[in-house]
Amino acid sequence: MAEQKEMRAVYAETLTALADQGLEIVVVEADLMRANGTGAFAKKYPARTVNVGVAEANMVGIASGLSAAGKIPFAATFACFASRRAYDQFFLSANYAGLNVKLVGSDPGITAGFNGGTHMPFEDLALMRAVPKLAITEPSDPASLAAILKLAAETYGCFYIRLQRKPADMLYSAEEKFELGKAKVLKKGKDITLIALGAVMVQEAMRAAANLAAQGIEAAVIDALWLAPLDEATILEHCAFGKVITCENHRVTGGLGSAVAELIAEKAPGTQLARIGVGKDSFGEVGTPDWLADHFALTAPHIEKAALSLLGR
């Protein structure tokens, strides 16, 4: 089994390290510091830790004001609240105002698990993708999370960072370099391309690719990392195989599948596309992540089935 690390621990450690380097990081929270694990940062930088209580809209407004005052705020809450509840604040006070706010949505999609449908965002990426200039990322492992947090802190502008709190497999070494809007090709292939976003789906796609390989099918796997800017060059290069499957822990409307569908329609017509994700008419449900992944047809067998169907087998 691959080495794992808790993603929220990486979040707190990285922000602390960035503050140590002299960046004016401010951790902004809405009564989820225990969940997000930012106590370690607060211990070292109490004056730069701002807990607004259970008030997500205000959290984003305050982060915007902190940014206007020259700080680099990382505001975190569950992705359902970061997107649905504080959308107008993030849109206007942060993005439209041209400020430098990093909004972190934790527990995306099925990782909300036992919090159930009320807390299960399958639409946060769709909402965020409608915001001009916003960088949208879902790191897939501890190394990419650390590198992308650093990149976000050092790049002026708004970011939406989807964060799975729980442990994730190490996919990259600590030395791996990451760039804004650049995907990673995790596995080369020639028959079909799987484009996955986030730790859950990248791991399912890798599993599916291994199973397909056992049947003689060479599937490439792309870790998208960024929904915006989308790495069009890498994706289009892989459209040359003629068959693409997007894999997202999100509803199929408005997120990665939609973005790739738009790209294919405009720049690679003729490419066959299947979208793995939560159905367009489904809300979230309560259950274990494993049950939810199977219930919403996000697992490797579902990806394999879609691949075989596209390949006519």
Place this chain on the structure above:
Amino acid sequence: MNKEELKELQETAKRIRSLTIEEIGHLGVGHIGGAMSIVDILTLLYFRHMNVDPANPRKADRDILVLSKGHAGPALYATLAEKGFFPTSWLLTLNQGGTLLPSHCDRQKTPGIDMTTGSLGQGISAAVGYATGLQMDHTPATVYCIIGDGESNEGQVWEAAMFAAHRKLGNLIAFADWNGMQIDGLTKDVMNMEDIVAKWKAFGWEAEMVDGHDFEAMDAAISRAKARRTQEGARPTMIVLKTIKGKGCSFCEGLVTNHNMNYGIEQTKEALAALGTKARLIPALLNE
């Protein structure tokens, strides 16, 4: 404040009122009511209290103003123009395509604007965040924020209020423009806010109500807030301004329909005459 200073502030406010009426009159439509009701506080802040430099709008140690009731932008633009942040001729571009003076305040467009506002309730959150950031740096700057009475219906105002008191943001002085009217009618009929001073006090702020058209009363209230700031654990201050919506604009003063209204050159001319000022912007009125 001596008599001369008072007279000068009154004259400055009259010029700003006149510019605001022309600015919106030239366009033919705009948020005249809530703009006119805050001209006196804007005059007092920019011409007596705020540390700002029109030649260097983003100077590091400046005081900050967040106009949370962003639709009153035209009054702030007239004030900034009168202060010298940009030529008064810009006021004729209000809301024209490509203008640097959009109806609601935009920090990326207008010299002297510190925060983008327009979705009510958001500006005060940003002001509170701004004050938090300045407090972390132990700077002497003050953050001023103006909210509306209709705006006070927004829940976000009260989230920001709780936070500012909890963090003891003594560097924050806010004003509520209590003109008693909102789009759909009198505030007491649309959404009665009851005892607003008691509400702010209950949220942990220093709060009082003064006449929003009385420079001496407002000046004294601001001076009290500034004096408290030197004390340990100073709280934020809310100064509720009892105002008249449309104040100083003859054809709309106190009209419940003046939130956003149409008027043109003739009414502008009439309002300037009532105010006792001469036109400075609208070409057709310059030689009258």
